[in-house]
Amino acid sequence: xxxxxxxxxxxxxxxxxxxxxxxxxxxxxxxxxxxxxxxxxxxxxxxxxxxxxxxxxxxxxxxxxxxxxxxxxxxxxxxxxxxxxxxxxxxxxxxxxxxxxxxxxxxxxxxxxxxxxxxxxxxxxxxxxxxxxxxxxxxxxxxxxxxxxxxxxxxxxxxxxxxxxxxxxxxxxxxxxxxxxxxxxxxxxxxxxxxxxxxxxxxxxxxxxxxxxxxxxxxxxxxxxxxxxxxxxxxxxxxxxxxxxxxxxxxxxxxxxxxxxxxxxxxxxxxxxxxxxxxxxxxxxxxxxxxxxxxxxxxxxxxxxxxxxxxxxxxxxxxxxxxxxxxxxxxxxxxxxxxxxxxxxxxxxxxxxxxxxxxxxxxxxxxxxxxxxxxxxxx
Numbered sequence: 001x002x003x004x005x006x007x008x009x010x011x012x013x014x015x016x017x018x019x020x021x022x023x024x025x026x027x028x029x030x031x032x033x034x035x036x037x038x039x040x041x042x043x044x045x046x047x048x049x050x051x052x053x054x055x056x057x058x059x060x061x062x063x064x065x066x067x068x069x070x071x072x073x074x075x076x077x078x079x080x081x082x083x084x085x086x087x088x089x090x091x092x093x094x095x096x097x098x099x100x101x102x103x104x105x106x107x108x109x110x111x112x113x114x115x116x117x118x119x120x121x122x123x124x125x126x127x128x129x130x131x132x133x134x135x136x137x138x139x140x141x142x143x144x145x146x147x148x149x150x151x152x153x154x155x156x157x158x159x160x161x162x163x164x165x166x167x168x169x170x171x172x173x174x175x176x177x178x179x180x181x182x183x184x185x186x187x188x189x190x191x192x193x194x195x196x197x198x199x200x201x202x203x204x205x206x207x208x209x210x211x212x213x214x215x216x217x218x219x220x221x222x223x224x225x226x227x228x229x230x231x232x233x234x235x236x237x238x239x240x241x242x243x244x245x246x247x248x249x250x251x252x253x254x255x256x257x258x259x260x261x262x263x264x265x266x267x268x269x270x271x272x273x274x275x276x277x278x279x280x281x282x283x284x285x286x287x288x289x290x291x292x293x294x295x296x297x298x299x300x301x302x303x304x305x306x307x308x309x310x311x312x313x314x315x316x317x318x319x320x321x322x323x324x325x326x327x328x329x330x331x332x333x334x335x336x337x338x339x340x341x342x343x344x345x346x347x348x349x350x351x352x353x354x355x356x357x358x359x360x361x362x363x364x365x366x367x368x369x370x371x372x373x374x375x376x377x378x379x
Contacts, residue, residue: 008258012098014210015061015084020093022054022083022234023078053079055234057093063178066211068242069248069258070220071231072347077214077285080231083185084212099178099210102126103339104169113157117167120156124171143202146170147193157325158316166193173200183214218246236330294318297335306343 053076061067069077082088086094086102095300111120121142125135135142143152146167156164180201205211215221221228221242228245232236232252238245301310314335323329343350 010063012063013096014063014098014211016094016096017057017059017084018094018096018097020054020057020080020083020090021052022079022088023091024051024053042238054083054090057234057236059061059214059236059239060228061210063210064208065207065227066213066225068225068228068245069212069214069231070228070245072252074233075231075242076234079234081212081214085186097179100175101181102172102175102177103181104172104183111156111164114155117146117159118143118154120167121171122250124168125174128172128175133209137371142167142170142174145173145196156192157320158313160315160319172268173197173204176207177204179210179212179311181212203222204267216250218250222246236329256298297339300339304339309343309350310338 006235007170057080059067069080071077081103083090084097085101102256109180112123115123118139121139122135124134126132128178130138146152146169148163148167151159156167159167182201213221213224225242228238228242228249229247230249236250297314298311301307301314304310315337317326317331318335320326321328326334338350340348342348
């Protein structure tokens with residue numbers, strides 16, 4: 001993504017992070033239930049470890065700056081953003097902010113699965129600090145931008161993860177912020193929606209919004225940002241011009257084990273090798289089995305009336321299963337019911353949005369993969 005707009009920097013400091021430390025308390029041993037927790041607590045047998053996610057962090061962001069926050073997984077990037085937004089209260093230190101903040105972090109994380117999309121607009125808007133009157137003025141714009149159509153009246157528990165993210169993005173960007181906080185959210189939805197969402201973010205850039213941006217894409221970081229900080233194990237190890245900091249980050253991703261002499265290597269035993277090999281084989285077998293099951297369901301859906309509508313409902317069931325809300329047997333039973341259901345009956349239990357392309361896309365993708373396999377086998 002290229003913004004084609006140079007940031008206009010002023011001397012006004014809009015975010016000031018002073019000596020911020022964030023610690024989390026972790027149990028040394030797993031406690032499975034509340035009863036066991038209280039028994040151990042009364043006996044004085046609860047032991048804890050302190051995990052320092054951020055350690056004495058200091059930096060300033062001036063109005064118009066676009067600051068990238070870089071680091072490997074577990075470096076503390078998302079924790080820092082959540083601390084700035086106010087999701088976490090720092091253990092030590094102080095954060096000063098000026099202006100309206102639009103946080104695009106875990107989109108849809110505050111949704112109630114039993115409420116409809118429309119009801120969640122008001123709920124999620126309240127979490128982000130918007131008044132009810134403001135949401136009422138913006139709700140048509142939010143629904144139109146999300147492209148959910150009649151699905152906006154359906155409970156969010158029936159949404160796919162992409163649909164939830166699209167709704168979350170549409171609500172979070174319904175404001176004209178002074179500060180925009182982005183955490184790996186510039187890839188929301190399908191290609192068409194992604195292009196539209198990038199356009200909306202770019203329009204905010206054009207208005208001179210201040211940006212904090214977390215991404216593993218160095219190309220995006222360089223295109224958007226003028227400054228960067230690099231985190232490692234909760235500490236800032238580099239801060240300055242984006243190109244200079246990005247070069248240090250890229251070097252670390254290419255050569256992550258500089259202090260190889262200090263590393264302790266424990267040889268893997270023959271028994272551990274055998275267990276690892278068995279685990280890999282079982283994982284591959286499970287993935288193959290899941291893919292085969294999905295393909296058989298697609299075939300069955302293709303034979304039924306209204307395959308596009310049936311496929312959308314199947315996606316919501318698959319999402320429920322993936323997130324652990326449905327057990328394997330429940331999931332398979334629900335799929336069987338879906339295949340046999342009359343979607344046009346008056347007592348049909350499913351609410352279906354008017355979207356008719358995703359099933360065709362899934363079948364087309366599957367056919368292309370099969371053609372590639374056949375060509376490979378012929379070659």
